[in-house]
Amino acid sequence: MTRIVVLTGAGISAESGVPTFRGPDGLWEGHRIEDVATPQAFDLDPGTVLRFYDARRRALTRVAPNAAHRALARLEGALGDGLLVVTQNVDDLHERAGSRNLVHMHGELRRALCVACGARPEWDEDLAGRPSCPTCGQRMLRPDVVWFGEMPYELDRIEQAIVACDVFASIGTSGVVYPAAGYVALASAFGARTVELNLEPSDADVPFDDARAGRASELVPAWVDEVIAAEASARS
Structure with missing residues (x-):
């Protein structure tokens, strides 16, 4: 998987x-x-x-979850423990959409x-x-x-998951604040395919393998469809 x-x-x-x-x-x-x-x-x-x-x-x-939140919950339904969502957001929209394998690194x-x-x-x-x-x-x-000057939550778990992953996707984040800013470089260094889905391309130190610009509510469902289709094809 x-x-x-x-x-x-x-x-x-x-x-x-x-x-x-x-x-x-x-x-x-x-x-x-x-x-x-x-x-x-x-x-x-x-x-x-x-x-x-x-x-x-x-x-x-x-506020309510949008199509991007719901798409990630759908991806979890297809991959189970194969998906970990790490969010920098402090809202509860991922949970309300149905995501359970989730880390709130900023509380x-x-x-x-x-x-x-x-x-x-x-x-x-x-x-x-x-x-x-x-x-x-x-x-x-x-x-x-988590305020400025404080340590984000579960950094060890996040880094272990990134080191072991096949795909790392960054959604709706500029990626310029550490430690999150270093995650694309870490994923790339360990051989993961990296994907960015963002309103505008970020200034990541390490370029993404696949960078798509646009609204998350449009990009994320389309990307999730691709991933689920590829996973189903690999199993058949």
């Missing part, structure tokens, strides 16, 4: 109405990155940071992180009121989102 690792970024969710990380003015939904996405910002003004992420969590109820809006005990409970309520951690009882919860 073909082993595929898919890396997704903001571009796959933008078509669902999820704002991208940075706007043309360099701001994130009207805020400077330094004011809402660093540990220092949380230490200085936790109220502003918590309200910002509470608003983003509530906004998830107003999840619908989880909280307890600064006191390290618990990561599922969380749908606001955090600005400083609720207690359900594990230790301390009022030390923050969004379970």
